[in-house]
Amino acid sequence: MAVLIDPPLWPAHGRRWSHLASDASLRELHEFAAAVGIPDRGFEGDHYDVPEERYAATVAAGALPVSSRELLRRLQGSGLRRPKRRGERVLTSSHAPDGAGRVDAMLSALPPLGRVTGVHAVVVAGHDLLVLPDGPDGVGYRLPAHALGPGDADEGAAASAQSLVVALVGGGAVPLLPAATQVGYLRRVGPGARVADPVVENEVVLRFVLGTPAPRPAGGAAWVAAREAVALLAGPVAALAAGAAYRLPGRPVGPTSI
Numbered sequence: 590m591a592v593l594i595d596p597p598l599w600p601a602h603g604r605r606w607s608h609l610a611s612d613a614s615l616r617e618l619h620e621f622a623a624a625v626g627i628p629d630r631g632f633e634g635d636h637y638d639v640p641e642e643r644y645a646a647t648v649a650a651g652a653l654p655v656s657s658r659e660l661l662r663r664l665q666g667s668g669l670r671r672p673k674r675r676g677e678r679v680l681t682s683s684h685a686p687d688g689a690g691r692v693d694a695m696l697s698a699l700p701p702l703g704r705v706t707g708v709h710a711v712v713v714a715g716h717d718l719l720v721l722p723d724g725p726d727g728v729g730y731r732l733p734a735h736a737l738g739p740g741d742a743d744e745g746a747a748a749s750a751q752s753l754v755v756a757l758v759g760g761g762a763v764p765l766l767p768a769a770t771q772v773g774y775l776r777r778v779g780p781g782a783r784v785a786d787p788v789v790e791n792e793v794v795l796r797f798v799l800g801t802p803a804p805r806p807a808g809g810a811a812w813v814a815a816r817e818a819v820a821l822l823a824g825p826v827a828a829l830a831a832g833a834a835y836r837l838p839g840r841p842v843g844p845t846s847i
Contacts, residue, residue, distance in 0.1 A: 592621045594652040595660045597641035607644050609652060610636040612663040615682075625650045634671040634679025634693070635664060674699055680828040685777060690789060693776040694825040696832060701774045701791035708746040709734045709826055710753050711772060711796045711833040714803035717812040718819065718834050719757060729821045730813065732830060733757055734792075750795045758804040769795035772833040775825055794826060796833040 591612060597605040609627065611618035615635075622637050625647055631637040639647055648654055655663070664670050671679045677697040685692050695701075710733040712719035720730035733753045737745050747769050754766060775792040803812050815834035819827055 591653045592618060592651065593655050593660045593663060594639065594644065594647055595655060595657040597639070597644045598657065605641040607639040607641065607647075608636045608657070608660055609639050609647065610660055610664050611669065612667040615669060621650075621652070634673060634682065635669050673697075680773075680832075681825045683825055686824070690777055690779045692825050693778070694773065694828045695776050696773045696829065698771055698773075701776065701793065703776075704790050705737060705746050705774075705793055706790040707734060707736045707792035708750045708753075709775075709792060709794045709830075710750045710769075711794060711830050712754055712758070712799065713796065713815065713834055714799040714812065715801045716815055717803060718815040718830070719754075719803075719806060719810055720813050720818045720822070721808075721810050723821075723823060729823055730818050731822065732794075732826060733810065746793045747795065750793075750797075754797055757806050757808050757810045758799070759807060767798060769797055772796045773829045775829075792826075794829045794833070 592609065593612060594607050594609045597607045599606045599608075609618070609622065611621070618637070619632075622631070625643075627637050627639060627643070627647075631639065661670075671682055671693060673679055673695065674697070677695055677699060680694040680696050682691060682693045684690075710719075712733065719733065721733060723729040723731040733750075735749045735753055737749060750769050751766065758766075772794045774794060777789045777791070779789050806812060819831045819834055822830055
C-alpha cells in the first residue's frame with residue numbers, strides 16, 4: 590500500500606511528465622498530492638501528472654519510484670483504475686446511488702461506449718443556468734433531464750434534450766435555439782469492475798447557449814446564477830455542469846494516458 594510514481598518519460602507541452610498514483614485509495618493520493626503542492630488540475634481520474642522538475646522532490650517526500658508497467662499493474666489490481674480515451678478526462682468517480690457499481694463523470698466530446706439511457710440539458714444564458722427545484726423542500730436544484738427508452742436511436746439524446754429545452758423556455762425561443770454541444774457523460778460501470786470496467790449505461794450531458802435576455806421559463810424552471818446553481822446540484826452531474834456553465838467544454842490533451 591503506497592503512493593507510487595513512475596519515471597518522467599512522457600512528453601507534452603515542452604517537458605516530460607510522471608504519473609503519481611496510489612494502490613490503496615484516492616484519498617491517500619489526494620492528501621499526498623496536496624502535501625507536496627501538486628495542483629488539483631493535475632488530477633486525471635486515477636493519477637496526477639507530475640512535471641519532471643518535481644520528480645525528485647516528490648520521491649523525497651515519500652512517493653515510491655516504480656516502472657510505468659509496475660504502476661499500471663498495481664493501479665489495476667487495486668480497483669482504482671479509471672480508463673479513459675485520448676482527449677477525455679475523469680472529473681469525479683463515486684459509488685452509484687443504489688450501491689450497484691460506480692458513476693464516473695467524463696469530460697468528453699466523444700460518443701459514450703455502451704448504451705445511452707438518459708440526457709441532461711445544461712442551458713446557459715449569460716451568467717445564469719436553467720434549473721428545476723430538487724425535492725419537496727426545494728432547497729437544491731437539478732438539471733432538466735429525460736430518461737431514454739431502450740428502443741431510442743442514437744440521436745434520441747439530442748432530440749430529447751432539444752424537446753426539454755423548448756418545453757421549458759417556450760415555443761417562441763425555438764428559432765433561436767442553437768445546436769447542442771456535448772459536454773460529457775456520466776458513465777456507470779458494474780459492481781466490482783476492476784480492469785475492464787464494463788459499462789452498464791451512460792447519461793449524456795448536452796449544453797445549449799441562449800442569447801440574452803433569457804426567455805421566461807415555464808414548468809417550474811428558473812434562471813439562477815450559474816455558480817449558485819452548480820453549488821446546489823446533487824451528484825456527479827455537478828462537475829460537468831460547472832465546466833459547461835462557466836466556460837466552453839474541452840481542455841488540452843494531457844501528457845499521457847496510462
